[in-house]
Amino acid sequence: MIRLRDSNIGPVLTVVFAIVVIWYVASFGMNRAWVMDQAARAGETPGFSEQLAGTMNQDRPVLPAPHQVASELYDGVFDKKITSKRSLVYHGFITLQATFWGFALGIVVGIGLAVIIVLNRAANLTLMPWAIISQTIPVVALAPMIVVLTNAMGADSLMVPKAIIAAYLSFFPVLVSMVKGLTSPDAMQLDLLRTYGASKSQVFWKLRMPASLPYFFASLKIAVAASLVGAIVGELPTGAIAGLGARMLIGSQFGNPMIMWSALFAAAILAAMLIWVVTGIEKAAARAMGGGAA
Amino acid sequence: MLAPGNTVTDTVISAQNLSLTFETNDGPVHALKDVDLEIGKGEFVSFIGPSGCGKTTFLRVIADLEQPTAGSVSVNGMTPEQARKARAYGYVFQAAGLYPWRTIERNIALPLEIMGVSKADQSQRIERVLELVDLAGFGKKYPWQLSGGMQQRASIARALSFDADILLMDEPFGALDEIVRDHLNEQLLALWARTEKTIGFVTHSIPEAVYLSTRIVVMSPRPGRITDIIDSTLPRERPLDIRDTTEFLEIAHRVREGLRAGHEE
Amino acid sequence: MTDNRAARFLLPFAFGVAVIAIWEVIVSTFSIPIAILPAPSAIWAAIKGSGDILLVDWLQTVVRGALNGLWIGTSAGVVTAIAIDRFEFLRRGLLPVANFVAALPIVGVAPIMVMWFGFDWHSKAAVVTVMVFFPILVNTLAGLQDTDRMQRDLMLTYSANYWQTLAKLRLPAAMPFIFNGLKIAATLALIGAIVAEYFGSPTRGMGFRISTEVGRLGIDMVWAEIAVAALSGTALYGAVTLIERGVTFWHPSQRSGRKN
Numbered sequence: 001m002i003r004l005r006d007s008n009i010g011p012v013l014t015v016v017f018a019i020v021v022i023w024y025v026a027s028f029g030m031n032r033a034w035v036m037d038q039a040a041r042a043g044e045t046p047g048f049s050e051q052l053a054g055t056m057n058q059d060r061p062v063l064p065a066p067h068q069v070a071s072e073l074y075d076g077v078f079d080k081k082i083t084s085k086r087s088l089v090y091h092g093f094i095t096l097q098a099t100f101w102g103f104a105l106g107i108v109v110g111i112g113l114a115v116i117i118v119l120n121r122a123a124n125l126t127l128m129p130w131a132i133i134s135q136t137i138p139v140v141a142l143a144p145m146i147v148v149l150t151n152a153m154g155a156d157s158l159m160v161p162k163a164i165i166a167a168y169l170s171f172f173p174v175l176v177s178m179v180k181g182l183t184s185p186d187a188m189q190l191d192l193l194r195t196y197g198a199s200k201s202q203v204f205w206k207l208r209m210p211a212s213l214p215y216f217f218a219s220l221k222i223a224v225a226a227s228l229v230g231a232i233v234g235e236l237p238t239g240a241i242a243g244l245g246a247r248m249l250i251g252s253q254f255g256n257p258m259i260m261w262s263a264l265f266a267a268a269i270l271a272a273m274l275i276w277v278v279t280g281i282e283k284a285a286a287r288a289m290g291g292g293a294a
Numbered sequence: 295m296l297a298p299g300n301t302v303t304d305t306v307i308s309a310q311n312l313s314l315t316f317e318t319n320d321g322p323v324h325a326l327k328d329v330d331l332e333i334g335k336g337e338f339v340s341f342i343g344p345s346g347c348g349k350t351t352f353l354r355v356i357a358d359l360e361q362p363t364a365g366s367v368s369v370n371g372m373t374p375e376q377a378r379k380a381r382a383y384g385y386v387f388q389a390a391g392l393y394p395w396r397t398i399e400r401n402i403a404l405p406l407e408i409m410g411v412s413k414a415d416q417s418q419r420i421e422r423v424l425e426l427v428d429l430a431g432f433g434k435k436y437p438w439q440l441s442g443g444m445q446q447r448a449s450i451a452r453a454l455s456f457d458a459d460i461l462l463m464d465e466p467f468g469a470l471d472e473i474v475r476d477h478l479n480e481q482l483l484a485l486w487a488r489t490e491k492t493i494g495f496v497t498h499s500i501p502e503a504v505y506l507s508t509r510i511v512v513m514s515p516r517p518g519r520i521t522d523i524i525d526s527t528l529p530r531e532r533p534l535d536i537r538d539t540t541e542f543l544e545i546a547h548r549v550r551e552g553l554r555a556g557h558e559e
Numbered sequence: 560m561t562d563n564r565a566a567r568f569l570l571p572f573a574f575g576v577a578v579i580a581i582w583e584v585i586v587s588t589f590s591i592p593i594a595i596l597p598a599p600s601a602i603w604a605a606i607k608g609s610g611d612i613l614l615v616d617w618l619q620t621v622v623r624g625a626l627n628g629l630w631i632g633t634s635a636g637v638v639t640a641i642a643i644d645r646f647e648f649l650r651r652g653l654l655p656v657a658n659f660v661a662a663l664p665i666v667g668v669a670p671i672m673v674m675w676f677g678f679d680w681h682s683k684a685a686v687v688t689v690m691v692f693f694p695i696l697v698n699t700l701a702g703l704q705d706t707d708r709m710q711r712d713l714m715l716t717y718s719a720n721y722w723q724t725l726a727k728l729r730l731p732a733a734m735p736f737i738f739n740g741l742k743i744a745a746t747l748a749l750i751g752a753i754v755a756e757y758f759g760s761p762t763r764g765m766g767f768r769i770s771t772e773v774g775r776l777g778i779d780m781v782w783a784e785i786a787v788a789a790l791s792g793t794a795l796y797g798a799v800t801l802i803e804r805g806v807t808f809w810h811p812s813q814r815s816g817r818k819n
Contacts, residue, residue: 011652019656062675122570129571136792138749140757141765141785144773145596152595225662232664233750236757237770244667252670252758260674264667271663359712378718385716387709394809395731404727408719436809 020066027065031055064261072262088266094243098159098231102166103224110174118182131175139168140233147238158240166230170223177219181212217282224274306492307333307356311365314351324517325351338486338493340503341511348518349496353462357385383460384453388468390445392437399433402452423451426485443474461493479505480534501537504546512549514556522552597779605779613787620765621791623680624752628687636695644703654700661693666754673759687751691744698740702733735810738803745795
């Protein structure tokens with residue numbers, strides 16, 4: 001049983017509360033210039049409470065106050081029809097689709113490459129450096145080219161290139177974890193199987209694969225977060241008009257901070273939900289395999 | 295100056311009615327209960343007993359790494375905390391615990407740096423202490439380049455470098471094989487003869503306790519307490535084959551009896 | 560199959576050369592237009608021809624944007640980690656929050672940073688700083704916590720104060736963790752700088768150049784920029800790895816690689 005004293009809930013809530021307070025103070029400070037400026041033009045000097053009121057509900061705030069962001073989020077999620085182009089649910093769903101397909105593709109590629117790399121020494125030396133290099137190449141620079149190429153090959157929507165970009169970012173954590181997991185059995189375990197005369201394939205399926213599962217599930221959290229980033233990033237240079245990344249772009253182009261902030265927070269909430277779901281899957285898998293470890 | 299064989303000396307470490315109780319989920323654990331002991335200057339005192347008898351806890355209380363719940367301890371006439379702040383003792387743990395990013399020399403220099411010893415002074419001390427543990431010439435090596443026994447010797451050198459009068463050692467040779475252990479036991483005795491330090495030594499091994507000490511404190515668990523204190527009749531100069539003499543075996547027998555008695559209570 | 564250093568370099572190198580060769584052959588055989596996929600030879604021509612533009616873009620994005628953001632974000636992350644580490648309450652509260660934020664698509668703050676800091680490199684550095692701050696913070700905190708009880712007891716017996724323990728024990732022991740975070744940060748830095756440029760940029764910078772050239776169908780130039788970006792990212796990651804090897808030479812992972 002976790003004692004309340006030992007769990008982190010108290011400190012975490014305190015920190016979150018402190019962050020909200022600091023945020024309000026910052027909002028006041030940063031939005032104040034505009035209020036004072038407007039007042040100066042009208043020849044007035046506003047008192048503190050007027051300044052306070054003026055900074056907390058601007059149309060184009062420098063730093064929207066927490067309640068503004070919350071209300072904009074509520075508006076975008078609940079007060080719009082789901083099919084409307086202004087609904088955060090609609091845009092979130094578009095981004096989610098790309099995230100999901102990218103995630104799936106990333107898992108397949110990650111596992112596939114890991115198996116090849118672990119089973120073949122030459123492949124290990126050849127492919128692993130390129131896998132690492134692939135991550136040091138900023139995928140956002142490749143994004144427009146991926147769109148061009150997929151278009152040329154017959155894809156007619158942005159979903160394919162976005163999924164590819166998302167997979168580009170999410171395959172690597174899966175690859176690294178699977179390689180670690182597949183090579184995790186120690187010399188003692190391998191020697192034991194050798195005394196049974198096990199073939200390489202038997203060693204793989206009976207020892208390496210099961211041993212790699214905890215590592216695999218642990219990597220899914222990182223992979224899904226990376227996939228979401230890829231999906232959003234994929235919307236930016238590709239002239240997308242749908243999706244949370246597209247909303248950020250639109251908000252920026254029209255000088256409307258509230259659109260940018262609500263898209264950012266919607267993306268954050270989406271990320272949190274995805275990680276929560278994947279963590280649940282990880283825990284279920286751990287229990288199914290006899291609980292504990294990893 | 296101590297005459298050989300003279301066992302009446304000034305008290306360096308004194309414990310009176312010392313008790314330490316841990317509160318755990320399963321109820322209180324009496325790690326130490328009413329321990330009384332006086333250790334004199336220049337003595338080599340071994341603490342031996344099964345797991346949970348409090349021997350390590352006692353050493354840690356002396357070192358101010360644990361605080362007693364009742365009773366008192368004094369080290370060099372001060373409280374353990376004052377003694378620790380005055381750097382009155384060197385502590386050797388079961389694992390060598392050397393920093394892998396420092397050479398052996400720089401590892402030995404660690405306490406000296408913290409205590410603000412000058413660079414020139416540092417090199418002098420390091421050289422002297424490396425020679426004492428027979429590691430001269432290994433100063434520039436890294437810990438992972440040394441064997442387990444050599445690493446432990448370096449750890450002892452580190453504890454000696456700042457000239458504390460007291461050496462507290464918690465099963466320092468426990469992780470080493472018997473041949474290395476014998477060798478290190480011999481070296482430790484020679485070191486003790488040369489430096490005349492007061493040594494508190496925790497061990498699991500009966501031959502080790504009997505071989506090294508002037509006095510053997512036998513402890514038993516639940517609650518942690520002293521069941522026997524044996525003054526060794528062996529001479530201070532001891533070659534390794536003293537372990538085959540009748541005198542040695544008698545003392546070892548007495549230790550074993552003390553352990554068994556504590557176990558059966 | 561000898562595992563010597565030559566093989567470790569030659570195999571991936573040969574693979575890369577093979578890919579480029581196949582690429583060149585496919586483009587010329589199928590007469591693929593430059594607007595879809597330029598051949599490596601065309602890209603090389605673009606690099607040679609526009610060296611000055613590439614340099615200006617590189618300075619803007621990589622040097623002024625990414626590198627500045629990287630050192631500012633890293634310093635801020637390490638300093639904050641040390642500050643938090645002193646106060647257990649703060650650490651217990653902040654670490655879960657920092658872990659959570661590190662998993663979010665922080666790249667989304669890019670448009671906000673452009674709004675706050677303007678079009679020039681400052682907003683790019685700001686985005687990179689924010690993106691880099693959290694992985695560094697989380698990793699440094701993990702590293703500072705990693706010392707075992709025995710090591711801390713040893714410091715107690717020396718009556719060492721907090722700063723001595725921090726400088727001589729905990730910071731050196733935390734280095735492998737910090738470099739772990741730094742490698743992640745190195746890959747994020749370039750992404751952050753380029754993404755920020757998509758939200759607003761003066762008429763220079765790699766992100767700017769890529770989006771403009773896509774519009775003009777100057778795809779060979781786009782690939783030239785990609786090549787520079789790829790080289791920069793790899794060089795940065797390689798530099799961090801080299802420094803890591805120097806600083807954490809003592810760590811088991813740097814000394815022997817036992818592979819099953």
